[in-house]
Amino acid sequence: MSKKELQFNLGVDGTLVQGRFIYLGTRIDVAENGEVVKSYCVLDIEKFKVEANIGICSLLAKINGEYHIVCNFSNKYSTHFSVFTKYFNHAKKKAKGVGGVARDTASGGADVVGSSDVVVGASGAVSEGIDQSWLQLFDEDEDVKEEERKKDASIRKGTFGKMVRLMRGYRKHVAAIVGLNILTYIIIVGIPFFNTHLIDSFLSPIYEQSDVSLVITNLFPFLSHSDTLTAFFMVIGFMLGLIFIRSILHGIRNLVNGLMGHNIARDLRQSLFNKVQALSIKNFSKRSTGAIINRTVSDTERISRFLTFELVHAINQVILAVLILALLLWLNWVMALIIVVPLLIVIFALNRYFKYMRKRYNKQWAAGSKSTNTLVDILSGIRVVKVFGTEQREVERFVKTSENLRDISESNEKIWHYIHPYLMALVFIGQFIALYYGGVQYFAGNMTIGEVLFFYIVAGMLFDPLVNAANLPRWMAESMTSANKIFEILDEPDYKPKDNKTLEIEGQVDINNLTFGYKPYKTILNDVSLSAKKGDMIGIVGKTGAGKSTLVSLIMRLYTPDSGEILLDDVNLQDISEDCLRAQLGMVMQDNYLFSGSILENISYSKPDATEEEIIAAATLANAHEFIIKLEDGYNTIVGEKGYTLSGGERQRISIARALLHNPKILVLDEATSSLDTETEKDIQGALQTLTKDRTTFAIAHRLSTLRHSTKIVVIADNKIAESGTHEQLLNHKGIYYNLVQAQKEMLVFNK
Amino acid sequence: MESIFKTSKINYLTPENAQFSKTEGGLLYCKWVESEQQKAKRKEDEKKFAKDKASKKSDKGADKAKDECDKPEGVVKLHRAFPFVTPTEYISVFKDDDEVGIIKDIMLFDETTRQLLGAELKRVYFSPIITKINTIKERYGFSYWEVTTDKGKLDFAVADTYRNIIKLGKNRLKIIDQDANRYEISDYTKLDKGSIKMLEMYI
Numbered sequence: 001m002s003k004k005e006l007q008f009n010l011g012v013d014g015t016l017v018q019g020r021f022i023y024l025g026t027r028i029d030v031a032e033n034g035e036v037v038k039s040y041c042v043l044d045i046e047k048f049k050v051e052a053n054i055g056i057c058s059l060l061a062k063i064n065g066e067y068h069i070v071c072n073f074s075n076k077y078s079t080h081f082s083v084f085t086k087y088f089n090h091a092k093k094k095a096k097g098v099g100g101v102a103r104d105t106a107s108g109g110a111d112v113v114g115s116s117d118v119v120v121g122a123s124g125a126v127s128e129g130i131d132q133s134w135l136q137l138f139d140e141d142e143d144v145k146e147e148e149r150k151k152d153a154s155i156r157k158g159t160f161g162k163m164v165r166l167m168r169g170y171r172k173h174v175a176a177i178v179g180l181n182i183l184t185y186i187i188i189v190g191i192p193f194f195n196t197h198l199i200d201s202f203l204s205p206i207y208e209q210s211d212v213s214l215v216i217t218n219l220f221p222f223l224s225h226s227d228t229l230t231a232f233f234m235v236i237g238f239m240l241g242l243i244f245i246r247s248i249l250h251g252i253r254n255l256v257n258g259l260m261g262h263n264i265a266r267d268l269r270q271s272l273f274n275k276v277q278a279l280s281i282k283n284f285s286k287r288s289t290g291a292i293i294n295r296t297v298s299d300t301e302r303i304s305r306f307l308t309f310e311l312v313h314a315i316n317q318v319i320l321a322v323l324i325l326a327l328l329l330w331l332n333w334v335m336a337l338i339i340v341v342p343l344l345i346v347i348f349a350l351n352r353y354f355k356y357m358r359k360r361y362n363k364q365w366a367a368g369s370k371s372t373n374t375l376v377d378i379l380s381g382i383r384v385v386k387v388f389g390t391e392q393r394e395v396e397r398f399v400k401t402s403e404n405l406r407d408i409s410e411s412n413e414k415i416w417h418y419i420h421p422y423l424m425a426l427v428f429i430g431q432f433i434a435l436y437y438g439g440v441q442y443f444a445g446n447m448t449i450g451e452v453l454f455f456y457i458v459a460g461m462l463f464d465p466l467v468n469a470a471n472l473p474r475w476m477a478e479s480m481t482s483a484n485k486i487f488e489i490l491d492e493p494d495y496k497p498k499d500n501k502t503l504e505i506e507g508q509v510d511i512n513n514l515t516f517g518y519k520p521y522k523t524i525l526n527d528v529s530l531s532a533k534k535g536d537m538i539g540i541v542g543k544t545g546a547g548k549s550t551l552v553s554l555i556m557r558l559y560t561p562d563s564g565e566i567l568l569d570d571v572n573l574q575d576i577s578e579d580c581l582r583a584q585l586g587m588v589m590q591d592n593y594l595f596s597g598s599i600l601e602n603i604s605y606s607k608p609d610a611t612e613e614e615i616i617a618a619a620t621l622a623n624a625h626e627f628i629i630k631l632e633d634g635y636n637t638i639v640g641e642k643g644y645t646l647s648g649g650e651r652q653r654i655s656i657a658r659a660l661l662h663n664p665k666i667l668v669l670d671e672a673t674s675s676l677d678t679e680t681e682k683d684i685q686g687a688l689q690t691l692t693k694d695r696t697t698f699a700i701a702h703r704l705s706t707l708r709h710s711t712k713i714v715v716i717a718d719n720k721i722a723e724s725g726t727h728e729q730l731l732n733h734k735g736i737y738y739n740l741v742q743a744q745k746e747m748l749v750f751n752k
Numbered sequence: 753m754e755s756i757f758k759t760s761k762i763n764y765l766t767p768e769n770a771q772f773s774k775t776e777g778g779l780l781y782c783k784w785v786e787s788e789q790q791k792a793k794r795k796e797d798e799k800k801f802a803k804d805k806a807s808k809k810s811d812k813g814a815d816k817a818k819d820e821c822d823k824p825e826g827v828v829k830l831h832r833a834f835p836f837v838t839p840t841e842y843i844s845v846f847k848d849d850d851e852v853g854i855i856k857d858i859m860l861f862d863e864t865t866r867q868l869l870g871a872e873l874k875r876v877y878f879s880p881i882i883t884k885i886n887t888i889k890e891r892y893g894f895s896y897w898e899v900t901t902d903k904g905k906l907d908f909a910v911a912d913t914y915r916n917i918i919k920l921g922k923n924r925l926k927i928i929d930q931d932a933n934r935y936e937i938s939d940y941t942k943l944d945k946g947s948i949k950m951l952e953m954y955i
Contacts (some may be wrong), residue, residue, distance in 0.1 A: 012778065014874045016904050054835075055934040056878030060777070067827065068777030074878060075931040359953045366914060366954070 006080050008073035010056060019071055021059070021081075030071050038070065047092060048085040050078060052522065057081070082519075086562075160476075163483045166264055167307055173260040174312075180253040181316045187246040189323060192457045194239045200450035202232045261308030268300040268486065275490055299482040306479035314472040317465035324462050332447075332455070338437050339459040342430030346423055347466055353419060357412070364408045371401040431459045499575035505584045505665040506569050507534035507696035509555065514564035516554060524550045526719040527564070532712070537697040539707030541737060542716035548700045551716065552668045555698060556587055568666070586664030590671035592655035594646070599628055600635040602654055606662035618661040621690055623683045624653035649676045656684065660691055667692060669699040673706060681706070704741055713737065763787040763853035765845060770853065772865050775827060780872045782845060783825040784852055790824070828852060830872050836920050843869070879934040880906060882927070885947035894930070895954075901935065908933065917954050925955065 008019035011032060022029040028045075030038040046062040048070075057078045060067040073081065167174060197216040220238075328336035378385065378394045385394050438452030511530040517523040524547040532538050540548045553559055555566060557573055566573040573581075586606070594602050603618060604610045610618075615635065619625040627650055631637045639646055639654075646654070656672065672688070673681045685706065692699075701707050708727050715723040715736050723735050730737035769785040786794065826847050833842035833854065843855040855861075858869050880901035889896045895913040899906055908929040910916050918926045925937040937943065940951055 010878065012875060013871060014878050014903070016906075053876035054878065055932075056876065058875065060779075063777070066775060066777055067779060069779065069875070072875065072878075074933045076933065078931075362953050 006077070006084060008059075008071045008077050008081075010072040010074060012069065012072060014056065014072070019073070021071055028070075040068075040070070045092075047089045050082050050085050052078065059085070159480055159483050159487060162487055163303060163307065163479070166268065166303070167260075169267070170260045170263065173256050176256050177253055177260075177312055178316075180249050180256070181312075181319075184246055184249045184253065185316070185320050185323060187242050187249070188320070188461070189327065189458075191239060191242055191246075192454050192461075194235055194242070195457065196448075196450035196454040198232070198235050198239070198450070199453060200448045202228060202235070257308050257312065261304045264307055265300050265304035268303060269297075272300065272486060272489060275492070299486050302482040303479055303486065306475060306482075310472075310475045310479070314468055314475065317468040318472075321462060321465040324458055324465070328455070328458060328462075331451075335434060335437060335441075335455050339430050339434045339455065339462065342426060342433070343459075343463060343466055346426045346430075346463075349423060349426070350467060353423075357415070360408070360412050360415070364405070364412055367401070367405040367408045371398075371405045374398050374401045427463055431456060434459050498572075500577040501571055501575045502577050502580040503569060503571055507536075507665050508532070508567075508569045509666065509696055510567040510570070511555075512565050512567070514551075514554065514561050514566065516550060516559065516561045516564075518550075523719055525554075525716075528716075528721055529564075530714060530721060530724075532696050532698070534696055535694050536711040537692050537699060537709065539710035539713040540698060540700045540716060541704065541707065541713060541740065546716045547719060548716055549670055552587070552670055552698050552700060555666070556585055556668055557581060584665040585668070586659045586662045586666070587668040587670065588652075588655050588659045588672040590674055592651050594639050594651055594654060596639070598633075598636045598638055599631075599654060602639065603635075603657045603661060606658050610661055614661060615657075618657040619654075621660050622653045622657035623680070623686075624650070624657050627653070649680055652676060653684065656688070656691070665695055667695055667697045669697065669701075671700055671702065674702055704737075704744055715740075761787065761789055763790065765853040765855045767861050767865070770845075770855075772861075772868050774868060779827045780830065780868065781826065782828040782847070782852065784845075786824045787853070824852075830855075830869065830876060832873070832877070835877070836924060839873075840870075843873070879926075879936050882935050882937045882943075884944060885950050888950045888953075897927075897929075899935070906935075908935070913954050919955065925951075 004023040006021040006023075008021055009016060010019070011017045017032040018034070020029075020031045022031065023042075026042055028040045028042060029036045030040075040061060040063070044063050046065075049060045049062065049067065051058045051060055056072055056074060058072050059070040059081050061070050062068075193216055201217075325336065325340065328339065375398060378398060385391055434455055435452070438447055438455055441447040442449060442452055509530075509532045511528060514525055514528040515523060516525045528551065530538070540551065542548050550559075554561055555573075557566075557576075560574065568576065595605070600615060603615050603624075607614075612635075616625060619628055619635075628635055628637070652672065653676075659667065669688070669692075673684055676684060681703070688706075689709070691697075699707060699710065707713055710727065712724060713727060713730055714721050715730070717736055723730055723733060723737055725733065731741065765782075765784060771783045773781045773783075775781050829846045831844045831846060832839060833844055840858040841856060843858065845852045845855060855869070858866050861869065880903045882899045882901050884900040886898040886900060886905075887896075888898075890913075895910045897908055897910060899908075908931075910927060911930050916928045918928070920926055923939040923941050925940050927935040927937070929935070937951075940948065940955070943951070
């Protein structure tokens with residue numbers, strides 16, 4: 001076995017070091033800045049532990065019942081050490097089981113890293129004692145990192161491609177838009193041509209055919225001045241026609257563009273939302289609800305705007321700019337340069353300005369959102385404000401943020417209005433120089449009035465497309481940010497059951513050696529085993545934060561266990577198809593969410609085709625009927641955001657009715673009756689007993705009286721099942737459960 | 753106000769009632785004199801435990817754990833009550849999950865203990881103080897920072913930058929990077945102009 005090592009970055013007093021944690025099979029060396037500072041014999045170490053502190057973690061080794069600090073690292077490295085710790089402890093435990101560990105006394109001497117290969121030969125002796133298979137983890141880790149790096153790079157490269165691919169279904173739209181645009185541009189550039197012709201051939205005191213005018217005469221012989229007045233009106237009519245056609249084309253293009261945009265946005269929103277629904281809870285809880293809402297709404301909007309307007313627009317503008325430039329250069333390159341050079345200077349300046357202003361506008365945006373947040377904060381807490389009489393303080397707080405926003409906006413506005421006129425003046429300077437040069441050329445007889453005017457007009461037309469073309473990189477960067485956020489979700493692997501098994505669940509549940517933690521360095525449940533027969537009611541008891549809800553969430557398959565398994569009728573939970581599982585599992589939570597809608601819709605949420613009779617039956621069983629029927633609109637009462645406000649107990653009863661209607665084979669009650677008063681709870685107990693009859697139930701409860709009838713009660717403490725048995729058995733055992741019951745009894749007496 | 757102090761009995765640790773030392777493994781060890789409340793609680797626990805012991809034949813592991821748990825000494829951990837306001841005052845001392853007491857001010861203790869406590873605080877709190885921002889680059893929704901801190905030069909990435917720069921008090925900032933590491937700026941208005949300019953975008 002070769003040398004394996006992990007890196008760490010902090011010394012014992014929080015200084016930065018180049019640390020290496022070197023696993024040599026029999027010995028572990030800890031080196032800081034190339035110097036071995038500590039050395040441990042692997043067999044002395046009972047177990048490792050990662051202690052998470054504030055911004056820093058320590059790896060602790062238990063030796064002779066006492067913990068020793070091995071090394072310190074920032075959170076960046078904590079995952080590696082946590083995984084190492086988990087596997088090492090697991091291997092160690094297994095080895096203990098085997099017994100008769102071959103003891104190898106590796107020298108604890110601190111030698112310089114590099115010459116330590118001597119010890120490696122001896123590792124064979126130890127490997128008999130400790131299962132070394134977990135060590136491949138070190139290598140895997142590197143592979144994974146490498147893979148991630150590659151993936152990262154390919155994602156960055158691929159985003160633009162992916163974004164453009166979103167337009168795949170809209171090829172016809174894109175073709176129509178491009179076609180329409182080309183036509184429009186020809187007209188846009190064409191109008192000045194006719195202008196020139198009009199002036200040179202009809203209005204100029206000296207009728208002379210300029211180059212431009214000649215082009216027109218050649219293309220449209222009927223517009224030449226055979227009969228001056230008729231031809232004059234024909235040219236004007238023709239120009240009018242062109243302007244009219246251009247407007248129509250513009251309109252059609254915008255329509256097609258808009259349609260495509262809304263469709264792309266819809267496609268994106270839908271696939272994003274579908275994806276979010278398909279993700280497992282673990283992925284979901286990685287992001288805040290706000291972030292996901294933001295992504296579905298504003299980021300999709302941003303992308304569709306980019307694809308339909310900005311990208312198409314910018315490409316068009318580039319084409320237009322090139323078209324005009326080519327035309328100018330072809331007609332008179334000196335004139336072209338006179339026009340273009342000042343324009344380029346302005347564009348460069350504008351770009352710099354935008355870069356600078358972007359920061360300032362960002363700040364303005366942040367101040368705006370802060371002001372809104374403050375307002376929302378104060379208004380949501382208005383009861384507290386009134387109760388403590390702190391209105392004046394809150395008014396001041398809001399005024400401050402509001403004034404801050406005004407100051408920033410004001411200064412931004414000022415800057416824009418200071419700079420804008422000068423920039424615009426610069427643009428016109430180019431045109432004036434062109435006019436000057438054109439005038440000189442006219443007097444020299446090299447150009448006609450029409451030509452001079454043509455250049456003057458076209459120079460003005462060039463400005464917009466060039467500015468827009470210069471904006472393209474910025475637009476692209478902005479939408480790439482949005483696109484990345486969206487693709488990050490879209491590309492996330494779906495939670496898929498390993499094997500889409502369907503089965504009619506009977507209700508046998510076996511949990512074997514279940515280990516789970518939300519974060520790798522913090523185990524919530526460690527090696528938990530539990531089994532329940534069909535129809536059993538398992539009561540789960542423990543302190544707040546002990547892991548009760550985590551356990552039932554795992555049974556509900558909202559999370560995937562880190563190790564161990566949950567079997568439903570001897571089938572692994574992870575193998576059962578989603579539909580099959582959800583149809584047969586039910587849950588009533590402590591904090592039940594009712595969707596905006598009627599009570600009827602909320603009860604029938606789990607079974608949309610339920611008859612009115614069934615719904616009333618379920619509500620009656622859940623003791624909800626009596627209060628629902630008294631409401632003005634009965635079962636059609638709208639609840640949720642805008643509707644009737646239900647009390648906690650009422651909400652709970654509705655959700656119990658919902659669960660009753662669902663009729664699950666396995667039921668989880670997570671503090672289902674905690675927000676009810678004792679009286680109502682008593683009433684509901686009856687309902688619950690009906691509900692739990694003949695189905696396997698897992699019930700978490702703080703009020704222990706509700707668990708009295710459980711087949712088995714398990715007490716979770718210190719990440720494990722500390723006690724289990726019936727109510728009577730546990731009372732006789734006089735352990736944690738007994739103490740809890742005593743404490744509650746005392747509370748009752750105290751309350752009386 | 754007087755009544756609050758009377759009813760809430762905080763066990764303040766002073767040189768008179770607490771002694772700190774370091775274990776062989778480098779962890780902080782504390783021996784303290786129990787408060788009346790703690791004593792009462794321990795007595796109760798002991799009673800309960802004796803009963804348990806009587807009812808159950810033998811559970812040596814639990815016995816030992818219980819004994820250790822109740823002794824007013826053991827490996828402890830420190831936790832600042834007001835980390836940004838009084839980093840050396842009001843330091844809570846924990847043994848496992850129970851608060852043993854609060855050190856009102858480290859300065860009350862002798863030099864050796866002060867150093868011991870200071871070192872332990874350094875071990876459990878890591879939050880480099882940024883003294884200069886060299887660059888902040890923004891790409892695809894992440895900002896990449898290169899900074900100089902009191903611990904040396906560091907670079908890190910922050911996702912969702914606006915949300916992960918937290919204003920504490922007037923000018924103090926806390927920055928949380930992608931790996932949940934923390935960085936502090938004690939007063940951003942006192943940084944050099946270049947740093948402020950880069951930072952200003954986010955605050």
